[in-house]
Amino acid sequence: MAFDTGLAVLVLGVAVWTITARDTFAAVVGFVAFGLLLALVWVRLAAPDVALTEAAIGSGVTGGLLLGAHTHLRRTETAAAGELPGAALRLAAAVLCAMVSAGLAAIVLLLPEPAPTLAPQVAANIATTGLGNPVTAVLMAYRAVDTLLETVVLLLALLGIWSLAPDRVWGGFPGPHHDADPQGVLTFAAQLLVPVGILVGVHIFWVGSVAPGGEFQAATILAAMWILAAMVGLVDAPPVSRRWLRILLVAGPAVFFAIGLAGFAMAGAFLAYPPPYAKLLILTIEIPLTLSIAATLALLVAGPPERAPQR
Amino acid sequence: MSSPTLYGLCGAVLVGLGLFGLIVHPQPLRKIVAFNLIGGGVFLLFGVVARRGAAAGFGGDPVPQALVITGLVVAFAATALAVALLLRLFHETGRATLRSDG
Numbered sequence: 001m002a003f004d005t006g007l008a009v010l011v012l013g014v015a016v017w018t019i020t021a022r023d024t025f026a027a028v029v030g031f032v033a034f035g036l037l038l039a040l041v042w043v044r045l046a047a048p049d050v051a052l053t054e055a056a057i058g059s060g061v062t063g064g065l066l067l068g069a070h071t072h073l074r075r076t077e078t079a080a081a082g083e084l085p086g087a088a089l090r091l092a093a094a095v096l097c098a099m100v101s102a103g104l105a106a107i108v109l110l111l112p113e114p115a116p117t118l119a120p121q122v123a124a125n126i127a128t129t130g131l132g133n134p135v136t137a138v139l140m141a142y143r144a145v146d147t148l149l150e151t152v153v154l155l156l157a158l159l160g161i162w163s164l165a166p167d168r169v170w171g172g173f174p175g176p177h178h179d180a181d182p183q184g185v186l187t188f189a190a191q192l193l194v195p196v197g198i199l200v201g202v203h204i205f206w207v208g209s210v211a212p213g214g215e216f217q218a219a220t221i222l223a224a225m226w227i228l229a230a231m232v233g234l235v236d237a238p239p240v241s242r243r244w245l246r247i248l249l250v251a252g253p254a255v256f257f258a259i260g261l262a263g264f265a266m267a268g269a270f271l272a273y274p275p276p277y278a279k280l281l282i283l284t285i286e287i288p289l290t291l292s293i294a295a296t297l298a299l300l301v302a303g304p305p306e307r308a309p310q311r
Numbered sequence: 312m313s314s315p316t317l318y319g320l321c322g323a324v325l326v327g328l329g330l331f332g333l334i335v336h337p338q339p340l341r342k343i344v345a346f347n348l349i350g351g352g353v354f355l356l357f358g359v360v361a362r363r364g365a366a367a368g369f370g371g372d373p374v375p376q377a378l379v380i381t382g383l384v385v386a387f388a389a390t391a392l393a394v395a396l397l398l399r400l401f402h403e404t405g406r407a408t409l410r411s412d413g
């Protein structure tokens with residue numbers, strides 16, 4: 001309990017810092033620390049799968065994205081800081097937000113006893129999926145339609161980002177080309193970390209069927225390794241007009257959707273798996289899905305095309 | 312007070328803090344950070360509901376936990392789109408402000 005109290009105070013302290021810091025860079029760094037602390041909270045709440053996702057996506061990749069944006073916008077920060085609303089509006093906002101927090105706190109304190117739960121239903125049916133990790137079973141079997149739509153949301157976000165490219169570079173290379181000193185520390189770190197990171201990603205994917213892990217965590221790690229290699233210029237993003245890239249991006253959701261439709265014939269419902277083949281079908285979905293999500297996440301970070309494709 | 316309740320109150324405060332930052336910060340990037348803070352608070356409330364639903368040998372109800380994983384990924388996609396819109400605004404106008412009179 002003492003540990004939990006200390007952790008909660010620390011989380012709130014870093015959150016206050018993130019909101020009140022004068023400097024945007026300090027706020028972004030605060031947000032990354034906030035995400036890592038939140039990952040610890042998830043472990044304390046017995047949700048290791050969420051902790052992995054929070055550390056990888058919520059803190060790591062989001063933090064990298066925000067830091068990258070900050071380097072572009074650094075010069076605009078002081079001008080924008082002058083537009084701070086007046087004291088009266090800030091006070092009104094503080095009162096409103098305190099009321100929102102108080103309302104949510106009241107709900108937390110008044111939650112029903114005993115707590116409603118779907119855990120027994122998950123436990124009763126997990127054997128039919130052939131999986132050992134209940135969270136993966138929920139993601140890939142009981143609530144597979146959520147996961148399918150989520151991968152579509154990722155693709156839609158990527159389409160939105162790509163469509164922000166100016167006409168002259170449409171279909172070109174996303175983001176700037178990075179060059180790092182080939183003898184430098186960052187290049188050395190990338191050469192050392194990327195192969196290890198890819199192995200860790202594959203491991204997290206594979207154990208996800210029985211232990212904490214799974215396709216989203218693995219895809220984020222794989223995407224992060226690609227981003228690291230791209231940052232030092234070891235790899236470059238392909239032009240977004242490449243056909244193989246587009247196939248890679250849609251392969252996961254397409255296989256997912258196709259097996260979902262086949263569920264009508266095999267088991268009588270959309271996304272239903274016949275029990276003897278459930279694990280095989282789930283793996284058949286998960287492998288292309290992991291690769292598609294990894295590519296989508298990496299390209300979401302890379303941003304819209306900035307360099308015209310070579311003719 | 313139990314640990315899940317403590318973290319639930321923490322999540323409630325986070326939502327309020329994030330909302331405050333979203334309203335008062337003029338810089339769009341700060342608004343995006345604040346928005347992610349709100350998300351962190353909402354997800355934490357889900358986590359508390361999941362932890363309270365521990366049963367059948369699981370440490371928490373896996374259904375809300377899976378929803379949070381979905382939510383984290385979607386929140387990232389939304390953040391990436393917001394950042395791309397902001398950078399395009401900056402490249403078009405040389406400024407990054409949401410003031411309408413510019």
